[in-house]
Amino acid sequence: MQLLDVRNLTIELRTSETVIRAVDRVSFSLKEGEVHALVGESGSGKSLIAKAIIGVLNERWDITADRIHWRGVDLMRLTPDQRRKIVSQDIAMIYQDPSRCLDPTAKIFDQIAETLPEVATKGFFLKRNRERKDRVKALIHKVGIKNHEAVLSSYPHELSEGVCQKVMIAMAIARTPKLLIADEPTTALESTTRAQVFRLLKSLNQLKNMSILMISHELEEIAHWSHGIHVLYCGQMVEAGPTEQIFKQPRHPYTQALLKSLPDYEQGLAHKEPFYALKGTIPTLQHLPIGCRLGPRCPQAQKACVITPPLTKHHGHSYACHFPLIKDMK
């Protein structure tokens, strides 16, 4: 069953002079129990998309979409109250900067206890208190924090970034959401903790059938266990499809550049040999090129690239390029 179905999501920022289109008609859908990844560089609008789905963007941003369906209900047509009810019940998000997203004035215990679902706490208040404590402890053990007493009684600034991240994850999974949006959950972590976090997310996905929308700028992190990948560049969806297909046969020059900048996947690259790199830098939002936004940096760019290429579909693998890379089209 289709869990989340987003069609032509556009996010615009109104400034005094012009309207900046930060996310340009992005569509994707997510089935129950699937892990999908949004990959793109900073400023490509990954976090904006996530925030637009759960509806926490402030008034300055204009969000328009043909539909954002959550299990058949269009979130765009609901009143803010109704929408909030659905989102708080079923969707959870792990934010990007854990030590900054936690409340600096409250202890970790209170912050986690606040996210616990109310329904389960019954009985007299002493009993309720004990139950709450037990559940917080269980949650924090689940995410792999062993010294719970020290962590629960400290403030966010006293903890390392990795522990803060785990606390965020504990808060996100407290309500056993149906969809977990993880916005770069492992950028601040070193490799052993990162593997731990991924193991945890993977087990949640398999045991609880929780869908995960991973947002990341590292392809290699998510390559092994995501079902589908969506590659974004400057707010445009450039390529989307099943993970293996994207890795085996990238069609868009940008995806190819991403793959080639990984030493693991570029076979036969000698020690200390330069990588394949796209020229130039990511354009700022004020100066976006027209048409295909990769245009000025693309090695294959031609005259036609000033017109935005439509999304072409080919066996569930879609790409937006006038001149796709063809290796063996059958």
Place this chain on the structure above:
Amino acid sequence: MQPLLKVQALSKTFNVRAGLFSRKKFEVLKNISFCVGKGESIAIIGETGSGKSTLAKLLSGADSADSGQILLENNIIEDKGVRDNQCRHIRMIFQDSGASLNPGLTIGEMLDDCLQYNTGFDNTEREEKIAATLSKVGLLVDHRHYYPHMFSVGQLQRVAFARALILDPKVIVLDEALSSLDPSIRAQIVNLLLKLQRDTGLTYVMITHHLSLVRHISDHVVVLDKGEVVEYGPTEEVFQNPQSKVTQRLLSC
């Protein structure tokens, strides 16, 4: 080959708060020794809290060690916490280049300060040096009139690199300087690092947790765990055949 940078039995302890009034000693680094040759790269890997960043600070002179020596070309530049004034030979690049540049100075002024405090160059010599350094890292000479906020992330990293390079150092310490970059920008910066190493024989001390990059760039690896060197050797050997448990765990994930 004569090693360029040699670190001998470096130790560092911090005083940490244990109770309300009591303090206790906490050993961050215990007896660290390694050496790097000219034009080589060494990578320091390990978990958080293993003392990687402290080691970087000690090397670049931002902090002083309790015991042990740092030798650069057989000259002792740090001995038991006393530092020789040689900061121009070992320079450091920080993780977040945007935050480590002064927003109130233009790039030219910032680079000029480095030269004024450390060299005896006159005005024209400084101008020439700044222009040469900027073009070395792939920026334009006109960029010297720009303020840091006018640059993109990749360019800022280049500016940080220019600031490190302007004093013609022998060693550059990169403290997680590559991990916060986007993949396509990172590839550019890595290429720049490799090119400069090839052309000028720079030595890099890289501190990172990006293992595939370590494998690609560095010649030797030091694995730190709780302040101790648990493994030290050529990169390929360590990656192919890790001896200690810590390294095996680091590499397996």
